[in-house]
Amino acid sequence: MKWIKWGLASLLGLLLAAAAAFAVYRHLALPVTEGRLVVSGLREGLTIERDRHGIPTIRAGSVEDAWFGLGFAHAQDRLWQLDTHKRTGAGRLAEAFGPPALEADKFLRALGVRRSAEQQWAQASLAVRAMLSAYAAGINAYLADHVRALPPEFLLLGLKPEAWSPVDSLAWSIMMAWDMGGNSGSELLRMRLALNMPVERIQQLLPPYPGDEPLTTSDYAALYRHLGVAGPKPMAVRDTAAAKPLPWQIEAGVEGTGSNSWAVAGSRSVTGQPLLANDPHLKLSAPALWYFARLEAPGFRVAGATMPGLPVVVLGQNDHVAWGFTNTGPDVQDLYLERVDERNEDRYETPESWARFERVLETIKVKGAADVSFTARRSRHGPVISDAGGPTEGLTGTPGAARYAVALRWTALDADASSTLDAVLAFNRARSVDELIEASAAYVAPMQNIVVADAERIAMVAAGRVPLRRPDNDLKGLSPAPGWDSRYDWAGFVPAGETPRERAPARGWIATANQRIHGPQYPHFITSEWAWPYRQQRIERLLDVSPLHSLDSLAAIQADVLSPAALTLLPVLRRAQSSHPLAERVQRELATFDGTMAADRTEPLVLWAWVRQLTRGVFADDLGPALFDRELEKRGFREGLEAVLSRDDGYWCDDRRTPGRENCTQQVDAALDRALDELQARFGADPAAWRWGDAHIARAEHRPFSNVPLLSRWFELRTPVGGDTHTVNVSRVGLRPDAVTGELYLDEHGPSLRALYDLGDRAKSRFIHSSGQSGLAFSGDYRSFVERWAGGEYLPVWGDGKPGRVLQLVPN
Numbered sequence: 001m002k003w004i005k006w007g008l009a010s011l012l013g014l015l016l017a018a019a020a021a022f023a024v025y026r027h028l029a030l031p032v033t034e035g036r037l038v039v040s041g042l043r044e045g046l047t048i049e050r051d052r053h054g055i056p057t058i059r060a061g062s063v064e065d066a067w068f069g070l071g072f073a074h075a076q077d078r079l080w081q082l083d084t085h086k087r088t089g090a091g092r093l094a095e096a097f098g099p100p101a102l103e104a105d106k107f108l109r110a111l112g113v114r115r116s117a118e119q120q121w122a123q124a125s126l127a128v129r130a131m132l133s134a135y136a137a138g139i140n141a142y143l144a145d146h147v148r149a150l151p152p153e154f155l156l157l158g159l160k161p162e163a164w165s166p167v168d169s170l171a172w173s174i175m176m177a178w179d180m181g182g183n184s185g186s187e188l189l190r191m192r193l194a195l196n197m198p199v200e201r202i203q204q205l206l207p208p209y210p211g212d213e214p215l216t217t218s219d220y221a222a223l224y225r226h227l228g229v230a231g232p233k234p235m236a237v238r239d240t241a242a243a244k245p246l247p248w249q250i251e252a253g254v255e256g257t258g259s260n261s262w263a264v265a266g267s268r269s270v271t272g273q274p275l276l277a278n279d280p281h282l283k284l285s286a287p288a289l290w291y292f293a294r295l296e297a298p299g300f301r302v303a304g305a306t307m308p309g310l311p312v313v314v315l316g317q318n319d320h321v322a323w324g325f326t327n328t329g330p331d332v333q334d335l336y337l338e339r340v341d342e343r344n345e346d347r348y349e350t351p352e353s354w355a356r357f358e359r360v361l362e363t364i365k366v367k368g369a370a371d372v373s374f375t376a377r378r379s380r381h382g383p384v385i386s387d388a389g390g391p392t393e394g395l396t397g398t399p400g401a402a403r404y405a406v407a408l409r410w411t412a413l414d415a416d417a418s419s420t421l422d423a424v425l426a427f428n429r430a431r432s433v434d435e436l437i438e439a440s441a442a443y444v445a446p447m448q449n450i451v452v453a454d455a456e457r458i459a460m461v462a463a464g465r466v467p468l469r470r471p472d473n474d475l476k477g478l479s480p481a482p483g484w485d486s487r488y489d490w491a492g493f494v495p496a497g498e499t500p501r502e503r504a505p506a507r508g509w510i511a512t513a514n515q516r517i518h519g520p521q522y523p524h525f526i527t528s529e530w531a532w533p534y535r536q537q538r539i540e541r542l543l544d545v546s547p548l549h550s551l552d553s554l555a556a557i558q559a560d561v562l563s564p565a566a567l568t569l570l571p572v573l574r575r576a577q578s579s580h581p582l583a584e585r586v587q588r589e590l591a592t593f594d595g596t597m598a599a600d601r602t603e604p605l606v607l608w609a610w611v612r613q614l615t616r617g618v619f620a621d622d623l624g625p626a627l628f629d630r631e632l633e634k635r636g637f638r639e640g641l642e643a644v645l646s647r648d649d650g651y652w653c654d655d656r657r658t659p660g661r662e663n664c665t666q667q668v669d670a671a672l673d674r675a676l677d678e679l680q681a682r683f684g685a686d687p688a689a690w691r692w693g694d695a696h697i698a699r700a701e702h703r704p705f706s707n708v709p710l711l712s713r714w715f716e717l718r719t720p721v722g723g724d725t726h727t728v729n730v731s732r733v734g735l736r737p738d739a740v741t742g743e744l745y746l747d748e749h750g751p752s753l754r755a756l757y758d759l760g761d762r763a764k765s766r767f768i769h770s771s772g773q774s775g776l777a778f779s780g781d782y783r784s785f786v787e788r789w790a791g792g793e794y795l796p797v798w799g800d801g802k803p804g805r806v807l808q809l810v811p812n
Contacts, residue, residue: 026778028149031076033805037146041068041137042811048073051804053795054773054781057294064134066297067311071138071164072809074291076146078308078775080153081287082139083161084703085309089171090114091364096159097704098367103390109362110376110388111178112413117171120418124170128421132166135311139164151776153705170418172309177412177446179283182333183477183529184408185634188391190479192627194221195230201651205619205640209516209530218474227482229337229404231394258531259326260558260728261451262511262539263458265504270550273760274453277554278315278324279751281730286700286717287782288771290753294798295428302428303797305753305769312424315755317765317797320431320455322757325448326512328462331527332412332447334490336381336483338405348379348405349484355380357405379407381483395480407483409490411465412445420444423463433459433503441496449500449512455759460510461501462517466494466526478528494524511539513728532639534564534726542728551756551764557728558754559792565638565726566595566607572645573610576672582680583672586687599693599722606690608724608745609679612735614671615641618664621656632736636725693720695745698731698790700771707740715777717770719790721747729792756794766794 033050044061046069051057054077058069074082087093091108093101108114124132140163147161154160186206193202199221203214224230259280266273282289294303295313304316315324341347347354357377364372377384386392386406397403411417419442426439433454440450440463447464467477467490475481481488500518502510514531542557543549574590586606593603615637620628631637644652645664653664683690699706702715723731731747738746753769770789774781788795 025149029151029776030779032146032148033076033807036808036810038812039072039141039145039809040812041141042809045808045810048807048809049804050807051799052802053784055292055294055795055799057296057799057804059296061297063297063300064130066295066300067131067134068138068141069809070293070295070306070311071135071140072142073138073293074306074308075139075142075164077773077781078287078291079142079147079161080151081308081775082164083154083159085172085175086162086164086168089117089168089175091362094364094366094372096157096367099369102364102366102372103388105364106362106372106374106388107385107390109364109374110383110385111408112360112376112378112383113171113174113178114167115360116174116413116415116417117167119415120170121167123415124418125422127425128418129166131311131421131425132169135169136164136166152778156705156711169310170421172307173420174412174417176307180327180446181329182410183331183527184333184335184385184410185391186529187333187335187477187479188395189631190220191224191229191395193623194224194479196624197221197622201622204643204649204652205622205637207639207643208528210532212528215476215478215528216474217476217478220475220479223482227337227397227404229395229397231396231398258329258514258535258730259324260511260513260535260539260730261324261326261449262509262543262554262557263451263453263460264543264549264554265458265508266456268508268543268547268549269760270548271758271760273455273758274458275549275551275554275759276322276324276451276453276458276757277558277755278326278451278757279558279730279754280315280325280327281732281749282752284698284700284717284748284750284752284770286702286706286715286771287773287775288700288752288769288785290769291773292767292769292795300429304755304767310421312421313428314424315753316428317757317762318428318430319762321427321433321436321452322759322765323427323430323436323450323452324755324757325450327514328447328449328464328517329514329527329530330447330464330466331477331525331529332445332464332466333408333410334381334467334477334488335385335480336379336407336409336488337480338379338381338384338407338483340403340405342403345403350380351484351486357384377405379405379483381407381409381489382413383408406480409467410445411467411493414444414465417444417465433457437461437501437503449517451510451512453757453759457504458510459501459503460512460517462499462526464499465496466499466524468492468494469525476525476528494526498524500526509543511536511543513539532565532726535728535730538562538564538728551758551766554756555754555792555794558751558756560728561597561723563595563597563604563724563727566593566597566604566724568642569611569645570595570607572668573607573672575668576610577669578672578676580673580676582676582685582687586676589687597692597722597724597727599691599696599720601692601722602687602690604692604722604724605679605683605695605745606675606687608696608733608735609675610671611636611638611641612744613674613678614667615735617655617667617671617674618644618652622652629736636733636735638725691720692722695743696721696724696731696733696747697743698747698750698770700786701748702777709740712740717783717786719786721750721790723747723750751789754789754792754794755797757797762798763796765797767797768794 046060060066263276302318338348423443430436443463513535515533515536700717705711705715732749755767758764772784
């Protein structure tokens with residue numbers, strides 16, 4: 001008995017000691033937010049006043065000191081996030097995360113993100129160089145003298161943060177352009193499909209925008225067969241998504257990465273002055289991509305969403321204007337097949353002769369393994385991404401026969417693309433709609449629809465560099481082109497003043513939701529892959545409901561979860577026949593379902609389970625299971641499914657794996673059987689107890705600890721949500737089982753922030769993002785916004801005027 005008591009006492013002592021040690025560590029790791037610190041690199045000094053939500057107001061004697069202060073605050077609150085941003089832009093993830101991140105590093109090195117950032121720094125304007133240098137100095141001042149204890153990620157992984165460079169900021173801006181889209185993934189998908197099906201069928205699987213005919217192209221399926229691009233088993237795509245490269249997905253263009261933004265003129269506002277709403281849809285992360293801040297210096301005052309790694313307010317409001325972004329989704333990426341000289345692999349064919357690849361030897365350090373070296377090449381079109389394998393695997397010819405390299409031409413890699421930061425800096429300073437639109441001419445990438453308002457009027461401009469393609473380009477940028485044929489080279493760019501735009505429309509509002517933003521008479525080609533207009537149509541309808549709008553009515557639109565896309569497939573589902581014992585009860589519920597995807601309802605769960613099973617039944621056999629599953633990570637093939645069902649298309653609905661010939665009615669019925677089996681096994685035999693929010697969880701992924709089951713519960717953020725991929729309140733429905741947990745229907749892309757701006761009274765403007773201001777999992781500010789965000793609540797953009805925690809930074 002004595003030994004038992006002694007053992008329990010010892011255990012209790014150890015637990016108390018561990019708790020005390022953690023308390024000390026937590027105290028040291030949390031940033032100092034009150035008092036006075038002497039720092040190197042300041043000119044005149046500044047204060048950082050954090051309100052009760054952790055949002056800083058940085059007041060400085062100069063704009064340079066304000067940028068310094070933002071860098072210091074970012075380092076205090078988001079040091080791990082800054083480190084992952086730095087490693088991502090440099091292709092140095094494997095140093096931290098080991099072999100699982102090697103593929104991502106190889107791709108990032110082949111893409112040449114860091115090399116392009118260095119070229120952009122060399123050509124950056126004096127204003128951008130001053131801004132990035134001041135911001136980097138703020139981060140480095142914190143790192144040099146004011147880190148008392150590192151965030152837990154560094155300790156658990158045995159890492160130390162490195163000094164920040166202005167080039168790191170430019171590299172991160174390139175990565176954000178990559179994340180916000182590009183059609184290179186769609187080009188590769190078309191190429192893979194063309195090896196097994198005709199172009200006509202590819203156009204049905206990936207249909208054009210509603211009301212449009214497919215772009216007229218050459219028969220690229222015949223072209224690729226003629227060229228012999230397919231290597232061994234080209235359709236047996238390796239499942240890179242399941243490997244979870246950390247912490248960055250290397251393929252852009254994920255469905256659901258879009259945004260909403262709209263503005264109402266004073267004539268349609270209860271205040272008599274414009275109102276503006278914006279909610280960009282991005283990958284949900286913990287902490288969020290965004291960090292709210294207010295910057296004040298003589299002649300300079302701006303507030304809104306900043307991004308750790310960049311010193312500007314990306315989305316926000318100043319004393320005169322407010323602005324929001326939605327992704328234009330232009331076709332600014334083209335892939336080229338470069339024919340390699342069979343006698344000398346250092347050479348590739350051009351329209352005139354043979355040329356030599358530029359070559360860079362890359363060595364990747366891998367934690368827990370040997371270094372990996374490979375040669376990254378560059379052609380006249382751009383980086384050779386096939387040097388990294390991955391997405392291009394099996395598409396570069398057969399050893400001993402035709403051999404190709406796949407190169408990428410992309411506007412964001414241009415050496416003068418740093419002018420994007422000149423533009424955003426000018427947005428921060430703009431005094432009118434006209435000034436902001438004029439400044440947008442310098443913006444390069446990622447192309448955005450900028451909705452802007454001042455006290456007098458509203459406008460929209462699509463800002464970004466868009467390539468011009470020659471009239472004889474018969475591939476139209478839809479699929480990889482022969483790099484030795486000059487007709488596929490870009491022929492310049494759309495003049496900056498000729499991108500789509502609109503000022504003060506008579507209807508009294510402007511709205512963009514990634515839909516097509518120009519009419520049939522617009523002279524330039526922007527893209528053929530606009531997002532389908534479900535959200536746009538719903539926003540327009542809700543704007544037209546009332547002659548006058550308030551911030552509250554705009555908030556209600558942002559929270560809307562009625563899915564127009566659900567209404568297109570509901571009649572098909574209601575006709576489905578099933579012998580499943582739960583089918584009759586479920587169909588009674590569906591009979592009165594209006595498409596509102598509320599978290600507490602049963603019908604959205606049934607609908608999406610059926611859609612998932614039907615999509616798999618219709619398309620998986622034609623694409624092959626490996627390619628289908630990989631693409632399901634990025635897209636739901638919803639437009640193709642609707643088109644197939646509307647035609648009752650027996651080609652797609654026939655299951656090629658069976659001897660019989662199935663039709664679409666049979667596929668619809670069988671999908672309902674499988675969906676009910678799935679839901680019964682997971683949620684029980686009472687459909688009345690099934691809830692959409694039990695499956696549809698907004699998961700903000702922590703990089704990398706979401707992939708570590710013992711740690712994910714402490715670092716990952718989760719909350720049930722309604723909505724779906726096509727509602728105004730977007731919450732993308734994941735149709736593929738999660739690689740770690742096996743969960744279905746997770747929401748990992750949604751409104752990364754919501755903002756409402758009042759141009760008559762700045763004090764009424766409000767915003768929210770999806771996590772909290774801190775990147776420290778044990779901070780009270782790590783998850784403090786989650787419930788507010790899920791519940792449609794907001795915080796004041798300009799603060800509530802209550803005293804906060806004040807930290808004074810003074811120069812040494």
